Amino acid sequence: MKTAKKILSVAWLALILAFIYVPILLLAVYSFTDATMVGGAIDGISFKNYITLFENEELRGMILGTIALALGSALISAILGTLGAIGAFYSKKTAKHLINYANQIPVVNADVVTGFSLCVLLIVLLKIGKDTFVPLVLGHVVLCTPFVFLSVMPRLKQMDNNLYEAALDLGATPAQALMKVVIPQLLPGILSGFMLAVTLSLDDYFITTYTKPSTFDTISTYVVNATKGGQTDIKTALWALSTIIFVIVVAAVVLMNVLSGKKKKTEERV
């Protein structure tokens, strides 16, 4: 009875893991071949897709553009969200609640609606050109900042309130107290908010479509267009991109685990 239950449990986990990973891994295998469709016979290894990915100007520009956009908007979000969280935390109850609620709007709202409404305000009503990248960056900042705000808030609650007062008593200006005492205390929250912002921006499709310049593409918008188009060499080059991203994500997760494991060990020793 007990072993049957155990086998059933393991089988279920294995089945779902297969559902999750078989498509990604098969795509990875086929990315090293000349095949244009998954499922056919494999005749030898080829790095054609990887070469296209790195040599095609359009693909390279698109990937670098996506990364630049993600880092840039995450940085703005981190600053805006951190200051906002500190300010809101020490504000009066009503102001605090209002900011909290407004902050929640982009979190629960559909990205389609967020993107479309920003497009109507900025591009249709205020006539800000899409080519200026202003709507695109603003859109990504709207998407990301609430999550920075949410990851800094718990840190503020844990922080000892007297630290800031002590710094002021010892002669620090508010700016110094903020930079040298408060910000370092909040750093883990700010960092995880920043990382979250980067991943949200990298993954975004909807806000990007509604606010991007017509000549600019992020990975998401580019992939969607490429799957509709007929260019097979571009399509299979994206398999290579998917494989590279998969490897990077796995490496990052493993690294994070190793680091947190080490940290725990040193903490135990201390």
Added chain:
Amino acid sequence: MTKTFKLRFNRKQLCIPYAAFLILFVICPLLVIVYYAFTNRTGQFTFDNLVLFFTNGNTLGTLLYSLAIAAATTAVCLVIAYPVAYILSRSKFRKKYVLLMLFVLPMWINFTLRITALKEILTAIEANISAYPFLNTVIGMSYDFLPFMILPLYTSLSKLDNSLTEAAADLGANNFTVFMRVILPLSVPGIISGVTMVLLPSMTNYVVLDMLYNSTYIMGSLIGSYFSHFDWNNGSMISLILLIIIFVITLATNRFSDNNETAGRNIL
């Protein structure tokens, strides 16, 4: 001049930039779509857009279709994810955190690339994927959103106090009764937040459908098609209706969830 300003600033004032930002780029866009939804191209007040939504068979059909897709996706995710979260949270495996990571790791791979992978597999299996649009869309959506169901369920199930299940068993409940009357009710907050995290996006995320069939039948895609025809007024009306649906669902579920609706996106 700047120095005196620096000396005098107050911590509260730090929220001014963000508050202004929220008003300008979060509240204002919503007010603008309300305005556009009830005006026509020449800027005159009208209910035409609202009437069109309810009289046009296409838009109503799309609304029902996306609700059906969203409901089916949520049900599939729940049926898959609950046992996974349950097994993981009960397991005595020392590195179960690693296992959990395996289940949520795809979240960090760009979702359009994941759907590309899934599309290739579905094509290889079914030859003609357009034969089963509903089924394939639900598979695609579940593939995309599964981690968002697993995480909140796992969080809520692993918080569950073991002594409660042991007490129930001591008092004579069999495994099934323990599950139905102790574990399941205690995991309701996790279920609710998982359901919201899958239901809302799957109602509007038309990219999955778009990529699988090059055609779209889902609420969000209406906005997309009005966008490509520069019809801001009708697009705003659809956005407004979606906004109201989302608002109602969020209000209804907020009463039950224990404030971890962002848990899935917040795992870092």
